[in-house]
Amino acid sequence: MKASPLYRFRREFDDGAILEVVIWQVPEPVEGCTHPYKYRLFYGFPGRRIIGYDNERSKGDHRHTSGGEERYAFTGPEKLMDDFLADIARERSNL
Template sequence: MKKAEQIFRDKLAYPDGAILEMTIWKVPQPVRGSDHGLKYSLFYGYAGRRLVAYDNEPGKGDHRHYGEREEVYQFVSVEVLLADFLADVERCRGGK
């Protein structure tokens, strides 16, 4: 049986102690609740404190966390996923 293959990983530590970590895997079968062949975990926050996160865990499918809110996320492509996540991180950090 084919295994998951990591296709993207990036991690950044901000001077204020915040962490941004993005990992995307190509999976042999869609994660339960998603209709594409990727598993992803995008995180922004501090140790023990999530501020923004996008992921697709089995059963929940594609969704995002922004502060205390959790909502369904409509996955379009990897490029849109990363752009949406980074835009939310920028807003959270006080940007646009």
């Protein structure tokens, strides 16, 4: 089985913020993970990440916020999207 895209989405907000989601199903787990997904989720401005989720090789599942980087308990693509969008909603409510 080859890697196959599950989600690919990009939205630009009126204030210049960007939301981008890329999730792939992969034949073998990415190093540091136990599930068959490779993903990167970004919210921020060009050159400035505010919120990010990814499973970079060897780092495993983690998220980036203004407080730094922390482990993320991945349970599936739907929950990943829910958590990411909730973080963005909180961030945008502070504008």
